[in-house]
Amino acid sequence: MVNVKKYKIGEFSQLVGLSTFTLRYYENEGIIKPHRDQSGMRYYTMADIKWVGFVLHLKGTGMKITALKEYVALRAAGDATIPARRALLAQVQKDCEAEIAERQANLQVLNHKIDWYDGKLDASISETESFETYLKRFE
Amino acid sequence: MVNVKKYKIGEFSQLVGLSTFTLRYYENEGIIKPHRDQSGMRYYTMADIKWVGFVLHLKGTGMKITALKEYVALRAAGDATIPARRALLAQVQKDCEAEIAERQANLQVLNHKIDWYDGKLDASISETESFETYLKRFE
DNA sequence: ACTTGACTTAGAGGGCACTATAAGGCTTAT
DNA sequence: ATAAGCCTTATAGTGCCCTCTAAGTCAAGT
Numbered sequence: 243m244v245n246v247k248k249y250k251i252g253e254f255s256q257l258v259g260l261s262t263f264t265l266r267y268y269e270n271e272g273i274i275k276p277h278r279d280q281s282g283m284r285y286y287t288m289a290d291i292k293w294v295g296f297v298l299h300l301k302g303t304g305m306k307i308t309a310l311k312e313y314v315a316l317r318a319a320g321d322a323t324i325p326a327r328r329a330l331l332a333q334v335q336k337d338c339e340a341e342i343a344e345r346q347a348n349l350q351v352l353n354h355k356i357d358w359y360d361g362k363l364d365a366s367i368s369e370t371e372s373f374e375t376y377l378k379r380f381e
Numbered sequence: 382m383v384n385v386k387k388y389k390i391g392e393f394s395q396l397v398g399l400s401t402f403t404l405r406y407y408e409n410e411g412i413i414k415p416h417r418d419q420s421g422m423r424y425y426t427m428a429d430i431k432w433v434g435f436v437l438h439l440k441g442t443g444m445k446i447t448a449l450k451e452y453v454a455l456r457a458a459g460d461a462t463i464p465a466r467r468a469l470l471a472q473v474q475k476d477c478e479a480e481i482a483e484r485q486a487n488l489q490v491l492n493h494k495i496d497w498y499d500g501k502l503d504a505s506i507s508e509t510e511s512f513e514t515y516l517k518r519f520e
Numbered sequence: 521a522c523t524t525g526a527c528t529t530a531g532a533g534g535g536c537a538c539t540a541t542a543a544g545g546c547t548t549a550t
Numbered sequence: 551a552t553a554a555g556c557c558t559t560a561t562a563g564t565g566c567c568c569t570c571t572a573a574g575t576c577a578a579g580t
Contacts, residue, residue, distance in 0.1 A: 250525080250526070251525090251526070251527095252525065252526080261568085261569070261570095262525095262526095263568070263569050263570065264567090264568065264569080267567080267568065267569085281527090281576075281577060281578095282526090282527065282528090282576090282577095283576095283577075283578095284526085296490070296494075299487045299490040299491065300487070300490075300491065301487075302483060302484065302486075302487030303484060303487045303488050303491050304484070306566080306567095307566080307568095308566095327498065328495060328498040328499070331491060331494060331495050331498070332495060334491065335491050335492065335495060338484060338487075338488050338491065339488070341484065342481055342484050342485060342488070344441060345441065345442060345443070345477060345480065345481050345484075346481060347441070348438045348439070348440075348441030348442045348477075349442050349474065349477050349478070349481070351435070351438040351439075352438065352439065352442050352470060352473060352474050352477065353474065355435075355470060356467060356470050356471060356474060359466065359467040359470070360467070389548095389555080389556075390556075391554095391555065391556080400538085400539075401556095402539050402540070403537085403538065403539080406537080406538065420546075420547060420548095420557090421546085421547095421556090421558095422546095422547075422548095422555095422556060422557075423556085423557085445536080445537095446536080446537070446538095447536095521580100522579100522580090523578105523579090523580090524577100524578085524579085524580105525576105525577085525578085525579100526576075526577070526578090527574100527575075527576070527577090528573100528574090528575085528576105529572100529573105530571105530572090531570105531571090531572090532569100532570080532571075532572100533568105533569080533570075533571095534567105534568090534569075535566100535567095535568095535569105536565100536566090536567105537564100537565100537566105538563105538564085538565095539562100539563080539564070539565105540561100540562080540563070540564090541560105541561085541562075541563090542559100542560090542561090542562100543559105544557100544558090545556100545557075545558085546555100546556075546557065546558105547554100547555080547556065547557090548553100548554085548555080548556085549552100549553090549554080549555095550551100550552090550553090550554100
C-alpha cells in the first residue's frame with residue numbers, strides 16, 4: 243500500500259506548509275495528533291495531511307484556534323456530538339459570511355475612491371468635487 | 382452654520398465608535414489630526430468625522446496602520462502625490478480582493494462540510510462516506 | 521564517524537493594533 | 551465647589567498566533 247507512508251515532521255512541514263514550530267504548537271493545542279514510532283519520533287500519515295488540509299481551510303475562514311480546539315474535542319467525543327459540531331461550524335460559517343460582506347462593503351468604498359482618483363487624473367470629474375459628494379452618487 | 386460644531390474627544394469617540402485611547406493612538410500615528418482650542422483641548426469637526434469614516438472603510442478592507450500612515454503622508458504632500466496615492470490604494474484593493482477570494486474558497490469547503498453533516502444527519506448520504514470522498518464531487 | 525534532523529520542556533520574543541495605567545494638573549458643566 | 555472630563559508623557563499590558571531558543575539527548579542516513 244502506498245498510503246501507509248510515514249512522514250517525519252520536517253518532511254510533513256514542507257508538505258503542508260506549516261513550520262515544525264507551528265506543527266508542534268498545534269499538537270500542544272490538541273489540533274493535530276501525530277503518531278509515534280518505537281523511538282518516540284513523531285510521524286504523520288496521509289490522513290494527517292488531509293486533516294491538516296481541512297484545518298487550514300477552517301482557519302482560512304477565520305475560525306480561531308480556540309474554536310478549532312473545541313471542534314477537535316467534540317470529534318473525539320464521538321458521533322453524539324455531530325449536531326454540536328455542525329452548530330459550531332455553522333457559527334463559523336455565519337461569521338465568515340458576515341466578514342466577507344463587510345469586507346466587500348468596505349472594498350466598494352475603496353473602489354469608488356480609486357475611480358474618483360481616475361476621474362480626477364483624467365479630468366472627467368470636476369477637480370473640486372469632494373469624495374463625499376462623489377460617493378453620494380452611489381447611495 | 383451647523384457644521385462648525387466642535388466635538389470634544391469623548392463625544393467624538395461615541396460618534397465614530399473608537400475609544401479615546403484609540404483616537405489618541407491614531408493621532409500619535411499621524412492618521413487623525415484634531416484641532417485645539419485656546420486651552421489646548423482637542424476638538425473634532427464634521428470633516429474629521431468624514432475622514433475617520435473613510436479611514437475605517439480603508440481599515441475594513443484590511444489596510445494596515447503603516448499603509449494608512451503612508452497614505453496620510455502622501456496626502457499631506459499635495460496633489461503631486463495623487464498617482465502615488467492611487468497606486469497605494471490600488472495595491473490595497475488588490476490585496477483585499479485576493480483576501481476575499483481566499484475566504485470564499487475556504488468558506489466553500491466549510492459549506493460542503495456542513496452539507497455533509499446535514500446529509501449524514503438526515504441519512505441522505507451514506508453513513509460511511511468520508512468527507513474527502515464527498516468533497517471529490519465538487520472537484 | 522559524522523552530519524542532519526529529530527526529541528524534550530519551558531519560556532522568551534515578535535508583530536499588530538490596540539487598551540490601559542500612572543500621576544499630576546487643567547477646564548468645563550452643574 | 552465639586553465632579554467629570556480633559557490634558558500630558560511614557561510605559562506596560564492584552565490577545566492572538568505563532569516563532570524561536572536553550573540545552574542536552576538520541577536516531578537515521580551517507
